[in-house]
Amino acid sequence: DAGVIQSPRHEVTEMGQEVTLRCKPISGHDYLFWYRQTMMRGLELLIYFNNNVPIDDSGMPEDRFSAKMPNASFSTLKIQPSEPRDSAVYFCASSRTGFIYGYTFGSGTRLTVV
């Protein structure tokens, strides 16, 4: 099992540019979560999906953030336009049947907006 795969690992972009982060969950996992990690705020839940359907997006900071899950093996998190305060590590995690077996996190995408 290749685990949860995120791309890119690092992204440096200029303020105002569009950024797209990608995630491939573990096959057979029906939940997918997006978290943002910063020193000040820790691991913040942004949005999560169950069977490709968004369940709770109340953690998405503003309309500049959007997430999709077009199929069971792929999800994207898009920021448009990006701002310096969006700089953080973005983690994707997947789980089977909620979190009965715990989350498996991807390696994360370190985003730097300059």
Place this chain on the structure above:
Amino acid sequence: GENVEQHPSTLSVQEGDSAVIKCTYSDSASNYFPWYKQELGKRPQLIIDIRSNVGEKKDQRIAVTLNKTAKHFSLHITETQPEDSAVYFCAAGQAGTALIFGKGTTLSVSS
């Protein structure tokens, strides 16, 4: 919604000592409490978890205790080693919802 508080934010111990990290949660419906370890530059990894029908769980040098009445749970690491140095996160949740994480504890074990 759920809110998880974690203390202390930093913890320094000598090798061989014990370390204790404590968390409180707000939602009495939460019934799953995992702990994750994150080494520098890496992803969080599950190290132990406990469900609300159990008061304590042990796995070698690591143990977790849960007090549902008081809504708090703790991670205990005995005989600490330098490789235990990392950031530890507690979390709380229930089936059908996402985990809410504490802000983390940076544990430093000096030899």
